[in-house]
Amino acid sequence: MEKEKNSPSKFALVWFLQIFFAAAGGALFFLKYISAAEAIAFLAVLLTNSVLFAILFHNFRREAESFGAETEQKSRKIDEFDKITRQLVKRDLELARANQKLAELDVAKSDFVSVAAHQLRTPLTGIKWSYTALLDSDTGPLNADQKEIVEKGLSQITSTIELINDLLNVAHVEEGKAEFNIKRQSLLPIARKAVGDKKIIAGEKKITLSANIPDDDGFPEVSIDPEKIGLVFANMLDNAVKYTPKGGRIDFSVNQEQGLVKIVIQDSGIGIPKSQKDRLFSKFFRAANAVSVQTDGTGLGLYMVKKIIDRHGGHITVDSVEGKGTAFIITLPEISAKKK
Amino acid sequence: MEQNQSPKKKILIIEDDTFMGSLLERKFKQKDFEIVRVASADEARKAFEAGLASLVLLDIILPGTDGITFLKELKLNPQTKNIPVIITSNLGKEEEIEKGMAEGAIDYIVKAHTTPGEIVQKVETILGK
Numbered sequence A: 001m002e003k004e005k006n007s008p009s010k011f012a013l014v015w016f017l018q019i020f021f022a023a024a025g026g027a028l029f030f031l032k033y034i035s036a037a038e039a040i041a042f043l044a045v046l047l048t049n050s051v052l053f054a055i056l057f058h059n060f061r062r063e064a065e066s067f068g069a070e071t072e073q074k075s076r077k078i079d080e081f082d083k084i085t086r087q088l089v090k091r092d093l094e095l096a097r098a099n100q101k102l103a104e105l106d107v108a109k110s111d112f113v114s115v116a117a118h119q120l121r122t123p124l125t126g127i128k129w130s131y132t133a134l135l136d137s138d139t140g141p142l143n144a145d146q147k148e149i150v151e152k153g154l155s156q157i158t159s160t161i162e163l164i165n166d167l168l169n170v171a172h173v174e175e176g177k178a179e180f181n182i183k184r185q186s187l188l189p190i191a192r193k194a195v196g197d198k199k200i201i202a203g204e205k206k207i208t209l210s211a212n213i214p215d216d217d218g219f220p221e222v223s224i225d226p227e228k229i230g231l232v233f234a235n236m237l238d239n240a241v242k243y244t245p246k247g248g249r250i251d252f253s254v255n256q257e258q259g260l261v262k263i264v265i266q267d268s269g270i271g272i273p274k275s276q277k278d279r280l281f282s283k284f285f286r287a288a289n290a291v292s293v294q295t296d297g298t299g300l301g302l303y304m305v306k307k308i309i310d311r312h313g314g315h316i317t318v319d320s321v322e323g324k325g326t327a328f329i330i331t332l333p334e335i336s337a338k339k340k
Numbered sequence B: 001m002e003q004n005q006s007p008k009k010k011i012l013i014i015e016d017d018t019f020m021g022s023l024l025e026r027k028f029k030q031k032d033f034e035i036v037r038v039a040s041a042d043e044a045r046k047a048f049e050a051g052l053a054s055l056v057l058l059d060i061i062l063p064g065t066d067g068i069t070f071l072k073e074l075k076l077n078p079q080t081k082n083i084p085v086i087i088t089s090n091l092g093k094e095e096e097i098e099k100g101m102a103e104g105a106i107d108y109i110v111k112a113h114t115t116p117g118e119i120v121q122k123v124e125t126i127l128g129k
Helices: A008-030 A036-135 A144-174 A188-204 A226-242 A274-279 A288-293 A301-311 B018-030 B041-050 B067-076 B094-102 B116-127
Strands: A183-185 A208-212 A222-224 A249-257 A260-267 A315-321 A325-333 B010-014 B034-038 B055-058 B085-089 B107-110
Touching: A008 A036, A036 A144, A036 B018, A036 B116, A144 A301, A188 A208, A188 A226, A188 A249, A222 A226, A222 A325, A226 A249, A226 A260, A226 A301, A226 A325, A226 B094, A301 A315, B010 B018, B010 B041, B018 B034, B018 B116, B034 B041, B041 B067, B055 B067, B055 B116, B067 B085, B067 B094, B085 B094, B085 B116, B094 B107, B107 B116
Parallel strands: A208 A249, B010 B034, B010 B055, B055 B085, B085 B107
Antiparallel strands: A183 A222, A249 A260, A260 A325, A315 A325
């Protein structure tokens, strides 16, 4: 409001009026309309006004200068703000581009693994099916030696396919977090499916596979990638079947314990030598007794299982007595109890 | 429907790997199936023009139209939508299997994990032979 009062146009008007009155006073004196004393008094009033006006003008100038400096400072700040905003927009665009590129790379990597799997499996399938055709006597009966050779070849091919599957699974697990599709859900259906899927291979070895899986109602949910946890259960049960002799027993149980969901896979198999337990979850490690009973393992299964469980914030431990059996215990943090 | 007129069940094998296709064909013929074997979706369309099949074995990676696209096509066509389709592929990721099943396949077989004999058994079960 003060600035408006002292606006330049008002100063100019007052200045003009003073000059006008000075000129008018001079003219009146020269035309003898006023006396010298009256002219001096008139000029004194004008002079006093001029002094007051000069003071006012000085103040106005100071105000104007201060206002100018403030304006300049504000203008600089606006410029800086503008610059920062432009930089932020630029960074945002760069980030969006980088994210897009990463997403593309992720897809490319995933596609690469998938295509590599396909390309590796296809010729092996051809070889496997050829050996199978020979063993099925599709081209005539084989003698004992021929049969033995073809059976060994088929076993090698089957091991190679298994190795490729394990390597691909490990590659998936090691790919990075983007590959984990974590969902909040119950793991009970996954457990039931895993046990159901292995009933046939367990039955072929006359192994009793029993499941103690609770009802869904009220059982806590967990944060899991269902595909990866399915892979864990399948792997653990495959191992249990592999390393449990004919007529043995496997118990798969799920329960809830102190804020954790606990899965136990207990078998009556060959067990793990005490001295080798520490290396059990290392890549390509196979226990000495495992190699002797089962030649075609890859040593990648338990490594992958531990990686998956670790990524879920869970734990896997083993309790085993060589020659008597093994129990693998997996725990995952529970989220909440489902309402009935 | 042709399959009702013929005593033999007709299987359409869509497989671009001729060697694997021939091994499958041999196994099915041993079990008295009638086999039509093609290497692409285009050839499969022509085969359907000549007559429908009781069941289709469908590979995914094919020259031209891929297996999943062709499966969608079969399921949209009123004449072919009820024909059971088993996907036989060496793509085996969970999402690939889920995608195939979601498009209406009756089963998804990873070829490397099975044998022609097991595929024939599966087909016999599905067709109730």
